[in-house]
Amino acid sequence: MTKVDNHTPVMLAEILSLADPVLSLPTSTLEGQAKRYLDVTLGRGGHLKAILDKYPHVSAVAFDQDIDAIIYAQKLFETEIAEGRLQLVHGNFLNYSPEVHGNFDFALADLGVSSPQLDQAERGFSFYHTGPLDMRMDQSLTQKASDILAEYSEAQLIELFKNLGEVSSPFRVVRAIVFDRKTKPFETTTQLSGLIERVDGWRKKGVHPATQYFLALRLEVNQELVVAQEGVRGLALGLKPQARMAVLTFHSLEDRIIKRLFKEQLTQWGRPLFKKVIEPTREELLSNPRSRSSKLRVFERILQDAMESKSKNKYR
Ligand SMILES: C[S@@+](CC[C@H](N)C(=O)[O-])C[C@H]1O[C@@H](n2cnc3c(N)ncnc32)[C@H](O)[C@@H]1O
Secondary structure, eight states: OOOOSSOOOTTHHHHHHHHHHHHSSSBOTTTOOBOEEEESOOTTSHHHHHHHHHOTTOEEEEEESOHHHHHHHHHHTHHHHHTTSEEEEESOGGGOOHHHHOOEEEEEEEOSOOHHHHHOGGGOOOTTSOOBSOOOSSTTOSOOHHHHHHHSOHHHHHHHHHHTTOOSOOHHHHHHHHHHTTTSOOOBHHHHHHHHHHHHOOOSTTSOTTHHHHHHHHHHHHTHHHIIIIIHHHHHTTEEEEEEEEEEESSHHHHHHHHHIIIIISTTTEEESOSSOBOOOHHHHHHOGGGTTOEEEEEEEOOHHHHHHHHHHHTO
16 A cells, blocks of 8 residues: 555545546546646645556646645655646645636545644644644644633633534533633643543543544634535536545544535535445555544536536426
């Protein structure tokens, strides 16, 4: 399996086989244009590298809001950038625009954080390493997790952990946060995870009690649910006729948003390619534990003619 600097791309085989029907021919039969791939979550470039290597005729645009990912990719893809095959964009893919970045035959959004982001203590995503309570994927954002813990009211923190962390009863933890912050602000990951461990204790074997609290803070800092809804909707508008878009999610709230978007909200543009969600195989789960809880959904843009006849039929 392709492994790029401690990051193993999730469901790579599945994604390559989904891309094959739309990327394998050098030009689009409809418009005669060269094939184009859009990767809006570059990370360590695992999926991107596999696609560029497999399809030498494909050119690509790749987004990442983390400057470290862009710097890493500038080296890894030096040749492709010099050849004009790859354009890197530093920024949030909420800013993707077909007019500026072009239209695509295949697009991938591998939502969430990358392994290097999780593993670097100074990024503050993990309670297994002591680091600042940061959690920003985009280092230019102004609000860090520590700011949320310092500034949100008790009621706002309860709502946050309930809604985004799906913690059914965060009251005791929030009360303890609000009490402790009067004398000492929350600055490190282990300061917060230690408090949660003390107050909530271990309930589920193998699941750290801080897991859902950390997830809620991360989603809030990076506005990840807004990105899943609005960002992915925006990508659909840049798909060429018959093009496909694959979205990988890692938790239920995000998957629910993508499912609705594909099934109910983007029906003017296309349809989900499969009724059921795709999950990693047993082999992948064993070889790459970070694929756990991943879900893959695929959307296919319908031909404009087919859409028109579909809407005419509706009125017959
Ligand atoms: C799960 S990793 C992607 C891994 C990548 N597919 C690979 O194989 O190496 C997610 C990456 O997307 C970036 N990212 C997440 N949300 C983003 C957004 N809204 N806009 C731009 N980049 C984003 C993160 O900074 C991270 O580097």
